[in-house]
Amino acid sequence: MSNAPVRTTCPYCGVGCGLLVTPGADGTSAQVTGDPDHPANGGRLCSKGAALGDTLATDGRLLQPRIGDQPVSWDQALARVAQGFKQVIDRHGPDAVAFYVSGQLLTEDYYVANKLMKGFIGGANIDTNSRLCMASSVAGYKRAFGADTVPCDYTDLEQAQLILLVGANTAWCHPVLYQRLKQAKKDHPQRKIVVIDPRRTATCEIADLHLALAPGTDTLLFNGLLNWLKREDAVDWDFLEQHTEGFAAAFKAARTSAGSVPVVAAGCGLPESQVAELYRLFTSTEHVLTLYSQGVNQWSCGTDKVNAIINCHLASGRIGRPGMGPFSITGQPNAMGGREVGGLANQLAAHMDFAADDVDRVGRFWGAARMATAPGLKAVDLLEAVGAGRIKAIWIMATNPAVSMPDADRVRVALQACEFVVCSEMFADTDTARTADVLLPAAGWGEKDGTVTNSERRISRQRAFLAPPGEVRPDWWIITQVARRLGFAHAFAYQSAADVFREHAALSAFENHGRRDFDIGQLASLSDADYAALPPTQWPCPATPAAGRQPPRIFADARFYTPSGKARLVAVTPRPPATAPDDDYPLALNSGRIRDQWHTMTRTGLAPRLASHISEPFVQVHPVDATAQGLAHGALAELVSRWGRMLARVQVDADQRPGSVFVPMHWSDALARLARADALVSPALDPISGQPELKHTPVRVRPFRAAWYGFVLSRERIALDDARYCVAVRAEQHWRLEIAGSAPMPDWAAWARWHLGTDGDWLDFVDPTHGRYRGARLLHGRLQACVFIAPTPSLPRSGWLADLFGQSQLDAAARAGLLAGRPPRGQADAGETICACFNVGQNTLIEAIRSAGLDTAEALGAALQAGTNCGSCIPELNRLLANVRRAA
Numbered sequence: 001m002s003n004a005p006v007r008t009t010c011p012y013c014g015v016g017c018g019l020l021v022t023p024g025a026d027g028t029s030a031q032v033t034g035d036p037d038h039p040a041n042g043g044r045l046c047s048k049g050a051a052l053g054d055t056l057a058t059d060g061r062l063l064q065p066r067i068g069d070q071p072v073s074w075d076q077a078l079a080r081v082a083q084g085f086k087q088v089i090d091r092h093g094p095d096a097v098a099f100y101v102s103g104q105l106l107t108e109d110y111y112v113a114n115k116l117m118k119g120f121i122g123g124a125n126i127d128t129n130s131r132l133c134m135a136s137s138v139a140g141y142k143r144a145f146g147a148d149t150v151p152c153d154y155t156d157l158e159q160a161q162l163i164l165l166v167g168a169n170t171a172w173c174h175p176v177l178y179q180r181l182k183q184a185k186k187d188h189p190q191r192k193i194v195v196i197d198p199r200r201t202a203t204c205e206i207a208d209l210h211l212a213l214a215p216g217t218d219t220l221l222f223n224g225l226l227n228w229l230k231r232e233d234a235v236d237w238d239f240l241e242q243h244t245e246g247f248a249a250a251f252k253a254a255r256t257s258a259g260s261v262p263v264v265a266a267g268c269g270l271p272e273s274q275v276a277e278l279y280r281l282f283t284s285t286e287h288v289l290t291l292y293s294q295g296v297n298q299w300s301c302g303t304d305k306v307n308a309i310i311n312c313h314l315a316s317g318r319i320g321r322p323g324m325g326p327f328s329i330t331g332q333p334n335a336m337g338g339r340e341v342g343g344l345a346n347q348l349a350a351h352m353d354f355a356a357d358d359v360d361r362v363g364r365f366w367g368a369a370r371m372a373t374a375p376g377l378k379a380v381d382l383l384e385a386v387g388a389g390r391i392k393a394i395w396i397m398a399t400n401p402a403v404s405m406p407d408a409d410r411v412r413v414a415l416q417a418c419e420f421v422v423c424s425e426m427f428a429d430t431d432t433a434r435t436a437d438v439l440l441p442a443a444g445w446g447e448k449d450g451t452v453t454n455s456e457r458r459i460s461r462q463r464a465f466l467a468p469p470g471e472v473r474p475d476w477w478i479i480t481q482v483a484r485r486l487g488f489a490h491a492f493a494y495q496s497a498a499d500v501f502r503e504h505a506a507l508s509a510f511e512n513h514g515r516r517d518f519d520i521g522q523l524a525s526l527s528d529a530d531y532a533a534l535p536p537t538q539w540p541c542p543a544t545p546a547a548g549r550q551p552p553r554i555f556a557d558a559r560f561y562t563p564s565g566k567a568r569l570v571a572v573t574p575r576p577p578a579t580a581p582d583d584d585y586p587l588a589l590n591s592g593r594i595r596d597q598w599h600t601m602t603r604t605g606l607a608p609r610l611a612s613h614i615s616e617p618f619v620q621v622h623p624v625d626a627t628a629q630g631l632a633h634g635a636l637a638e639l640v641s642r643w644g645r646m647l648a649r650v651q652v653d654a655d656q657r658p659g660s661v662f663v664p665m666h667w668s669d670a671l672a673r674l675a676r677a678d679a680l681v682s683p684a685l686d687p688i689s690g691q692p693e694l695k696h697t698p699v700r701v702r703p704f705r706a707a708w709y710g711f712v713l714s715r716e717r718i719a720l721d722d723a724r725y726c727v728a729v730r731a732e733q734h735w736r737l738e739i740a741g742s743a744p745m746p747d748w749a750a751w752a753r754w755h756l757g758t759d760g761d762w763l764d765f766v767d768p769t770h771g772r773y774r775g776a777r778l779l780h781g782r783l784q785a786c787v788f789i790a791p792t793p794s795l796p797r798s799g800w801l802a803d804l805f806g807q808s809q810l811d812a813a814a815r816a817g818l819l820a821g822r823p824p825r826g827q828a829d830a831g832e833t834i835c836a837c838f839n840v841g842q843n844t845l846i847e848a849i850r851s852a853g854l855d856t857a858e859a860l861g862a863a864l865q866a867g868t869n870c871g872s873c874i875p876e877l878n879r880l881l882a883n884v885r886r887a888a
């Protein structure tokens, strides 16, 4: 392929940044920069986007179809999948098969999967990982607006005067939106930002006010606001009476549950002054934007939380105009595209449901062989049905449920026991792939063509710029091939992603007449060349302006998609979580994301620089709880819930709210042992949306009594089955394994040779009295591996050790350093990486702060470049500055 930059879209978060990619000559690397012309990012990028070029090597990729352990041809694999599904459908009917798909599929993939299940197999058991992510927002919007309509866009970030960030760690999860907010605040310092999150997160860096509310109490907080608006006569009665319904009941529910600031403050565990300040800010500011994410959605009361927020916007008329509205920020790159094609089990397609006329309309449009007429099972129930044997064949695409679903051990057992599991994946060894009977090699980012829709309803092209390695194929092609083998060739005759997109666009406009919000009729007749060149396009974009309502501003006319055309306020009453902490499980487990990793790490885990920020699973604990449970910073802890267990490194941190602990969701069996957060997580569901309560599970956290701690650095990835705790981290030229064990080891030198080999020369330092061992294997003078073992977790940072892998011969000083366990004299250790873009370590920064007297993040940037590319680390630079200042 040519070397001109290709315009494409980032495959990670829902911000949907435009990228310019220059493929490297080797075909497995690329230079990635932000696209200055894309409206989402205007050239900005975050650390994950910037590291995309480091994730393209093909080692670990699934390059050929497999049945069991056997590589097979596509023809054999596709025939096997079709036969496996057909057999079950013939014997047990269409409800005995399922697809579990993903917000990381492209719209074209997603459309074809949904059409095959709901229009031709004739069941509706297709659900998506977006159930774990956006379902409560969808349900909340539908209750309020009669359609799943996101009423805001990113320009609102710059037009709002007050921004509420609710349950959203934007600095880490939507870094480019955070950068936009930060700039907006810099431009107009009177602009106010309020963060509502039980933890103090990196996002709080730009907050004027942080409400560290008790977990799960957002409904109470926003009911209190609704009640306050009414009491202060700050409601927009004209708007309410002309354009909404249900307000009397909503006001009553708010008054009953949240009648005064003291009641709200007590229930939310907040100072009264903070609650009152939030309410006063909301009341006195016309342009209020509420951005919310998983701290809202991932609760058994998630849908009610969403409506409690929307109620306040409707009651004050703060919707449908610039700089205001309830804005659900989507997580995955194509969460929105999935909603558009109807990837959720309770939707049909093109924002239609299972109402009889919708079923009829979609059925006619598709020429359906066998139309599903009722919703299917939602994700957690769907996997439960797999476990119970009611679903006998499942096809999983672009998601890793053995890691990411609640009660994940049970999910894994269900998949292992299932008669027929098909998995379409980029990588050969994921936790879910390990359960599959048939593995289908999927083309990944850079290898496939299609579209994604970001949080602000903007459709952007993902464009291929790499030759697909091995036999990988795009997902839409794979599904189409199976559909043809099931006998539906006429309806799945697509030759390209563009063919699929045109049909999808045509369906959105089919018999629409402005009745459905999702209308992209304008794009239904794109030529292949138009599709190739399609610029980022926001919907709705109907074929003729009269046929639907135009952007830029949805709901500017205050006309909603309910039968009456009025928006609904929903009476909501605060509810506690499904399972309360008790004496056995006294702490509340919260979970979420870290800055530089994406979900189950199959891709971000490939980029060494992304592992340098946080490289191990951790549990963040407040100092009070740490003391009570005997947990020491840096030691290991065992977390136990009613559903499972997990090991993690303890991080004692006053940013955590007392009584609750936080763990990252990212680690899998493929990278670690006993480190899957979702093994712990309760499968409790929101009764309306079916979204699981991923942000709350009662747990106990106890010290893990390790007999020894250690790490191994090795050029090859090795398995260390006798380490109870083991986390593998990829570095530039080696793997680092963090390990610990509870059984004493009699002979470390023998252990090291057993695992790391006996070729070449071994250097050993053995100190049995103090339980210390250091060993290194050299081959022709070059370092192959080294082992450090100690009785406590205070092992040396390994920055300087990593550098030794770059040397062709270890000199005497380096050998002595290895055995002494510290860098040779005069050689600095940069410490833990803070700035992933320019690889600037903590020790380097501390040194610069101290010796050069640098006192701002800007100064650090000027001196060391830290924070000057993506800016994701600036909150941490400021924290480091404050810590050094405090220490001085």
Ligand SMILES: Nc1nc2c(c(=O)[nH]1)N[C@H]1C(S)=C(S)[C@@H](COP(=O)(O)OP(=O)(O)OC[C@H]3O[C@@H](n4cnc5c(=O)[nH]c(N)nc54)[C@H](O)[C@@H]3O)O[C@H]1N2
Residues within 6 Å of the ligand: 013, 014, 133, 166, 167, 168, 169, 170, 172, 173, 174, 196, 197, 198, 199, 201, 214, 215, 216, 217, 218, 293, 294, 295, 296, 330, 331, 332, 590, 591, 592, 593, 594, 595, 596, 597, 598, 599, 695
């Ligand atoms: N770096 C990175 N970025 C990502 C992703 C990733 O894997 N890595 N994934 C993407 C995806 S798919 C998603 S869905 C988004 C998620 O983006 P976010 O929702 O911003 O991220 P989370 O870390 O899941 O959770 C956000 C916050 O909710 C808080 N929270 C928990 N309970 C409550 C509560 O009861 N009330 C309130 N108000 N807050 C609460 C948590 O403390 C946490 O800080 O991120 C996207 N971006």
Ligand SMILES: Nc1nc2c(c(=O)[nH]1)N[C@H]1C(S)=C(S)[C@@H](COP(=O)(O)OP(=O)(O)OC[C@H]3O[C@@H](n4cnc5c(=O)[nH]c(N)nc54)[C@H](O)[C@@H]3O)O[C@H]1N2
Residues within 6 Å of the ligand: 102, 104, 105, 129, 130, 132, 133, 134, 294, 298, 331, 332, 397, 398, 399, 400, 401, 403, 404, 405, 406, 424, 425, 426, 427, 430, 442, 443, 444, 445, 475, 591, 592, 593, 598, 599, 600, 601, 602, 603, 665, 677, 678, 681, 694, 695
């Ligand atoms: N405890 C806890 N659990 C959570 C969450 C939480 O906050 N806490 N968050 C939930 C949320 S919001 C989400 S979105 C989920 C995410 O959870 P998952 O969807 O399970 O996570 P990913 O690692 O993104 O899985 C995507 C898989 O698809 C593969 N893949 C990538 N591109 C392609 C492609 O083009 N085609 C195919 N066929 N495969 C591809 C990747 O290698 C990877 O294995 O996790 C949920 N689970």
Ligand code: SF4
Residues within 6 Å of the ligand: 010, 011, 012, 013, 014, 015, 016, 017, 041, 044, 045, 046, 047, 048, 049, 050, 174, 175, 176, 177
């Ligand atoms: S913010 Fe980062 S991860 Fe999200 S789309 Fe932009 S570059 Fe990708």
Ligand SMILES: [Mo]
Residues within 6 Å of the ligand: 132, 133, 134, 331, 332
């Ligand atoms: Mo998500």
